Amino acid sequence: MEINRPAPLRPLTAQEEQTLNHFRDRIHQQALHGGLSVDSVRNIVRALREHPDFSHEILAVIGDELRAMQQVAPGLSLFELD
Numbered sequence: 001m002e003i004n005r006p007a008p009l010r011p012l013t014a015q016e017e018q019t020l021n022h023f024r025d026r027i028h029q030q031a032l033h034g035g036l037s038v039d040s041v042r043n044i045v046r047a048l049r050e051h052p053d054f055s056h057e058i059l060a061v062i063g064d065e066l067r068a069m070q071q072v073a074p075g076l077s078l079f080e081l082d
Helices: 014-032 038-050 052-072
Strands: none
Touching: 014 052, 038 052
16 A cells, blocks of 8 residues: 655745654564554554655654665565554
């Protein structure tokens, strides 16, 4: 499934960029240690809804992490599947 949302109309502020980098680090660490839990996915969805200017960047981070995992470990899943 592909989610296509328009890119923001303005560049991110320094604080938004810092927050996004923190988010990127958290997603990467979670991916390395078992994947994203159901609660993590809920938090991501909430962030997408609450911060529409961030939506494009958040989805890009998740896409980047998925592609990196597919290259390193093709059978590994980013999301916790029960």
